[in-house]
Amino acid sequence: MNMVKALLLIGALIGLGGCGPEESSSTVDEKKINSKPENLIVWEDIGKSDALAPAIKSFEEKTGINVEVKEVEMSSQMKERIRLDGPAGTGPDVFTLPHDQIGQLAIEGILNPIDVNEKILNQFTDSSIDSQTYDGKVYGLPKAAETPVLIYNKKLMGQAPASMEELYALSKNTEPGQYGFLAVWNNLYFGFGVMGGMDGYIFDDEGGSLNRKDIGLNNDGSVKGAEYIKKWYQEGIFPKGLFGENGGATMESLFIEGKASAVMAGPWAFNSFREAGVNIGVAPLPKLPNGEPMKTLIGVKGWHVSSYSSHAKWAQMLVEHLSSEENARIRFETTGEIPPVKSLLNDPLIQDNQEANAVAIQSTYGVPMPNIPEMGEVWGPMGTALELITLDKKPTEEALDEAVKTIQSSIEANHQ
Secondary structure (H helix, E strand, C coil), X not given: CCXXXXXXXXXXXXXXXXXXXXXXXXXXXHHHHHCCCCEEEEEECCCCHHXXXXXXXXXXXXXXXXXXXXXXXXXXXXXXXXXXXXXXXXXXXXXXXXXXXXXXXXXXXXXECCCCCHHHHCCEXXXXXXXXXXXXEECCEEEEEECXXXXXXXXXXXXXXXXXXXXXXXXXXXXXXXXXXXXXXXXXXXXXXXXXXXXXXXXXXXXXXXXXXXXXXXXXXXXXXXXXXHHHHHCCCCCHHHCCCCHHHHHHHHHHXXXXXXXXXXXHHHHHHHHCCCCEEEXXXXXXXXXXXXXXXXXEEEEEEECCCCCHHHHHHHHHHHCCHHHHHHHXXXXXXXXXXXXXXXXXXXXXXXXXXXXXXXXXXXXXXXXXXXXXXXXXXXXXXXXXXXXXXXXXXXXXXXHHHHHHHHHHHHCC
8 A cells, every 4th residue: 555545544544634644654643643732833824813813812722722823925935835844844733825726735745634514614605615625625614715806996986887888888988098997807817707707617617526628718608708808908998008917017007096997806906905095996796798797716715734733633623713703703804804604794794894795795606716736737828818819819719729729738748
């Protein structure tokens, strides 16, 4: 039996999986795994440890375990640090990740699958649990979700339009130098909202597992969506500066300067717009011409158990505690991060908060960004395809077909 299979068997027998991938099965000490530790270590994102403090305090009071919190930049540094510090024995028991990194770290054996009951799982939205699931196993519990929404300048736009057709008409009738609505749709992260809303998809979802061989970025829906995106660029509704890597910065600058009435952006932009003096309104994105909502990509941050932890049972207890309704409420009140907890999404705490409610509603229409490693092969070819389409340098179907062929070839070469 190889090492990985031995560890999986031991994890199944004791219901924990508390040893790291480098440990031999002969060294596993069940009593050590189950024994109550004196300390647990949590890695939290930069600037967020204060929001975690109440939950840590209540866990310590409940269990008598001391919890040490360290801040590590989540998006890029967290996964690199855990790869080094985990095997060295200096890593965390519990740490946080954006969900699109789960698949790769699960394959590497860095994440411990968790075994939680249905009652706990049912506290969260289906899409947020899907985001934490890889190949049928749950690898974490959600702490916050985000997705693009419509952000508008209340001085320039009295209320959010209900449809993209209405927003299109407003955008066509602006004065020179002014723009109605702006979005960086030649970036797949934002453009997929349109393509997905017209029945495009990235990888087909087959019973909770993504089929790497079934790519829908050139199906009829994706073609229709890309054609609609092209229309906004070709008719001059979007300025030329919205192309390329600086498109997002250009869009935000125009909005802050009062030259754009509305933009497609996410919760990460709320504070910067307010600090710049813009009186913002926030709403779900208007419905597409086919009457369907935009199917935006959802990003979910979660809590995870390190496979290098010697105390997986207690680390999972801590994950469940940090993700509880009570602690999710406290976190929202402190950070404004929207917890995908069903009861809170229906609570006045969020429903009466325009910004949070807009994100919550839009999230019900969206889909989690694929968390499989193969997703890394998608961004480049699709970025090229959308740029060729919006610049009218290649027919839409041809550009998407070429992108999908490139993606398929890269997956075959790099993910066998």
